[in-house]
Amino acid sequence: MTTPELLAPAGTLEHLETALAYGADAVYAGQPRYSLRARNNSFKTVASLATGIERTHQQGKQFYLVTNIAPHNSKVRTFLDDMAPLVELQPDALIMSDPGLIMLVRERWPEQAIHLSVQANAVNWATVEFWRRQGVERVILSRELALEEIADIRDRVPEMELEVFVHGALCMAYSGRCLLSGYMNHRDANQGTCTNACRWNYREVSHQKDGTGDLIPVAETVEPREVLLEEPNRPGSFIPAYEDEHGSYIMNSRDLRAVQHVEALCRMGVHSLKIEGRTKSPYYVARTTQVYRRAIDRASAGQPFDMAQMDELEALSNRGYTEGFLRRHLPQEYQTYEQGSSQQGTEQVVGKIIAQDDQTLTVEVKNRFAVGDRLSLITPGGNVAFATDAMETVAGKALDCAPGSGYIVRVQRPEGTPDSLDFSYLTRHQAPAID
Secondary structure, three states: OOOOOEEEEEHHHHHHHHHHOOOOOOEEEEOOOHOOOOOOOOOHHHHHHHHHHHHOOOOHOOEEEEOOOOOOHHHHHHHHHHHHHHOOOOOOEEEEOOOOHHHOOOOOOOOOOOEEHHHHHHOHHHHHHHHOOOOOEEEEEOOOOHHHHHHHHHHHOOEEEEEEEEEEEOOOOOOOOOOOHHEEEEEEEHHHOOOOHOOEEEEEEEEOOOOOOOOEEEEEEOOEEEEEEOOOOOOOOOOEEEEEEEEEEOOOOOOEEEEEHHHHHHHOOOOEEHHHHOOOOOOHHHHHHHHHHHHHHOOOOOOOOOOOOHHHHHHEEEOOOOOOOOOOOOOHHEEOOOOOOOOOEEEEEEEEEEEEOEEEEEEEEEEOEEOOOOOEEEOOOEEEEEOOOEEEOOOOOOEEEOOOOOOOOEOOOOOOOOOOOOOEEEEEEOOOOOO
C-alpha cells in the first residue's frame, strides 16, 4: 500500500493557499497562453506565478505548471522565450502534451521535470513506455481507463510515475480533444477557451428561409419531440434523440467522483490522485481536498472506506456523479439528460470566516442564512455542525437573517471550533427536495 500525492487545482492564489491548508501535497496552475485555462485564470504574469511557486515551496509542497496547449506555429515561435523566466522559477514539473514542445524543453532545459498531460490521451502501457524513454517522469493517464487497465500499466511500466483523476468535471471527448465549442461559438477548446457547448440546453425552433436562403426563427416549438436517427451505411441501426420539457442535450457528462476507489488506487501504487477544477470556487477546493485527504490517509493506515465521504461530496454543487470509466456502466450512467447546469448540493456556502474571538465568529456573507438554520463550520482542522440561535451586525444590532452578499455578521462560536480559522467557511444545510 502506497500513500499517493494529493494534487489539487490552483486557479488563483487563494485557491492555491486553500488547497495547501486543507492537506494537498501539490497544486497545479497554468499560464493562460500555453494552458487550457485561458479564461478565469489569475496567474497571468511571471510575478504572480513566482508568488504561487514561492508560497508552495515554503510549505514543502510541489507546484506543477500546466503547459498543455495544442500549439499552432505562432505559439511555437514564442514558446522558448516565454518559458525561460518561468523555468527559472523552478516549478517542480511542467505538465505538457505536445511532442514538439516537449522536445524543445528537453533540448533547452534537460533537467526540467516533465509530466505528460491527460490531453496526450495515454490509454495503454506501450504509450507510457514510449514517454518514459523520452525522459518524461510522470504520465497523467486518460480518464477513459478502467481500474484493471491502470493496474496493468503500473505492472508493465513500474519505473513510470502514474497520475489519475479522481474528482471533477468530465469531457464528452477524449480529455478535451473536441471541436464542438469551436464550431458553435468560435471558442477553441484546444486553445484553452472551451465554452462547454456540449452541455448546453438546445431546443428546436420553427423556422423559414429568407431571401438569401438563410434560416430565420419564426416561433419556438413548444411540444417535446422524439426522433430516431439512422446512418445510411447502417440501415436498421437507430440512435434515439430526445427533446423533452428540459430541452435537448448533446453530451452532458456527469461529474467524476471516485473517492470510493482511493483504496484500490493506493494498493496498485498510483503516485498521484488529482482533483479537477481550476475554475471552481475556493470552497470547492477546500471540501474536495479535505475529503480526499482523509480518504488517502484512511487507506494508507489500513482503515476501511468511510461511506460518509460520498455524502460529504454531495454537499457540493454537481451535475450528478459517476465513477467515470473506472468500472464499466451503461451509457446513461455517464450522462445526465435532465438538466444542463450544476444542481445545488446538500449544503450551500453562506459565508467566509474573516475574524473570531472567544465568543463569536465574524462572517463575510456570500448567501442568505437565518437564525435557526442548520450550519456547518468548515475548517482545515475539521468541521463542526451547529445551529445558530443569534446573529448580529458588527455594531451589535440583533438580526434575524443575513440577507446575502455584501453583509458582515457575527454568530456564536460553536463548541469544538479549532483555534485557527484561516480558509474557513460557513455552510447552510439545504432542506431535502420534495417530489
